[in-house]
Amino acid sequence: MRLRPFSVGLTRPLGTARGEITEREGFVVGVGTEDGVPAPGVGEAAPLPGWTESPSACESALRGVGTDDGGLRPDALDRIDPGETPAARHGLALALADAAARGEGRSLAAHLSAARDLPTPAASVPVNATVGDGDPEATAAAVERAVDDGFDCVKVKVGARSLDADVERLRAVREAVGDGVALRADANGAWDRATAGAAVDRLAPLDLAYVEQPLPADDLDGSAALREGRGDRDRDADDEDGGSAVPIALDESLARRDLDTVLAADAADVVVLKPMALGGPDRVLAAAKRARAAGVEPVITTTIDAVVARTAAVHVAAAVPDVAPCGLATASLLADDLAPDPCPVADGEASVPNGPGLAGDAFDGLF
Ligand SMILES: O=C(O)CCC(=O)c1ccccc1C(=O)O
Numbered sequence: 001m002r003l004r005p006f007s008v009g010l011t012r013p014l015g016t017a018r019g020e021i022t023e024r025e026g027f028v029v030g031v032g033t034e035d036g037v038p039a040p041g042v043g044e045a046a047p048l049p050g051w052t053e054s055p056s057a058c059e060s061a062l063r064g065v066g067t068d069d070g071g072l073r074p075d076a077l078d079r080i081d082p083g084e085t086p087a088a089r090h091g092l093a094l095a096l097a098d099a100a101a102r103g104e105g106r107s108l109a110a111h112l113s114a115a116r117d118l119p120t121p122a123a124s125v126p127v128n129a130t131v132g133d134g135d136p137e138a139t140a141a142a143v144e145r146a147v148d149d150g151f152d153c154v155k156v157k158v159g160a161r162s163l164d165a166d167v168e169r170l171r172a173v174r175e176a177v178g179d180g181v182a183l184r185a186d187a188n189g190a191w192d193r194a195t196a197g198a199a200v201d202r203l204a205p206l207d208l209a210y211v212e213q214p215l216p217a218d219d220l221d222g223s224a225a226l227r228e229g230r231g232d233r234d235r236d237a238d239d240e241d242g243g244s245a246v247p248i249a250l251d252e253s254l255a256r257r258d259l260d261t262v263l264a265a266d267a268a269d270v271v272v273l274k275p276m277a278l279g280g281p282d283r284v285l286a287a288a289k290r291a292r293a294a295g296v297e298p299v300i301t302t303t304i305d306a307v308v309a310r311t312a313a314v315h316v317a318a319a320v321p322d323v324a325p326c327g328l329a330t331a332s333l334l335a336d337d338l339a340p341d342p343c344p345v346a347d348g349e350a351s352v353p354n355g356p357g358l359a360g361d362a363f364d365g366l367f
Pocket residue numbers: 021128129130155186188251301302303304326327328330
């Protein structure tokens with residue numbers, strides 16, 4: 001197993017309620033026949049503080065599963081705890097899955113779905129554009145650009161400013177693009193229960209597709225109450241029959257609590273699943289299948305990963321039948337990348353490479 005450190009910068013910082021993301025660092029993970037796998041395989045471990053383990057914990061977890069002569073222990077994957085070091089597990093699980101899929105001569109999506117009794121994967125996946133914090137004019141202009149580029153679903157970061165200011169931003173966006181565009185708002189856990197309750201009431205007239213992580217990650221009861229329209233707020237006439245006027249998505253909550261706990265709490269309409277934060281593509285596809293069975297819609301996104309992990313997430317999304325728009329159109333947020341993007345986005349859809357594996361041998365030059 002080989003590890004190659006990398007660092008890629010964003011074209012400009014992505015403003016979120018939890019600060020700005022300016023660059024992504026991590027390791028490309030390579031395995032080969034010397035590791036006992038049938039073909040070369042490439043993975044990516046890109047820890048993001050606040051979402052995963054630290055870069056040093058990630059590196060030690062990966063180095064810990066190697067043998068003294070540079071090979072891989074046979075039980076390597078089982079030795080990496082997906083809760084403690086999800087990015088490390090992602091890197092190795094992806095490299096091994098890429099190798100296995102290439103050995104089988106089929107795409108990563110086909111390999112992952114066959115193991116879970118899912119139907120033939122899609123050839124492209126719908127994606128949303130991602131727009132960071134900014135003033136109302138800049139936010140509306142960024143969303144308009146995305147719509148001009150062919151997106152019909154756009155996610156806007158909120159929660160970095162007052163609720164009044166965010167409502168003004170989203171109003172400006174809705175006015176600029178009209179009713180035909182699906183809008184999502186991601187608060188990254190910024191609001192308390194009273195603010196979140198006020199937010200769903202005030203955003204209801206703007207017809208949002210969902211509000212993502214309105215409350216802190218641990219507040220599953222608050223999220224369940226918000227969904228039922230019984231947050232700490234005055235009820236208005238619109239939700240007398242109960243139910244939040246805006247569907248609720250959870251993201252950070254999944255990195256803190258296991259999926260079954262989130263599902264049992266009735267805390268979400270949508271779960272946002274990030275392979276890097278949840279320990280690997282295999283785990284996320286299994287989680288997506290379980291969420292669907294429980295009536296909760298899965299959405300696949302990344303932590304703004306580099307091209308290897310982003311391509312893997314596209315394969316995962318392709319394996320989810322009729323997947324909702326996913327947060328995978330983030331290549332354009334990066335100023336540079338590890339390799340050319342094998343999943344170009346056009347008309348709001350990312351194309352899925354045919355394989356074998358992630359993208360044939362396109363990433364083998366990374367070593
Ligand atoms: O979902 C998307 O549109 C892109 C990914 C994204 O927003 C994100 C990227 C890095 C870290 C956290 C998040 C998030 O969804 O909260």
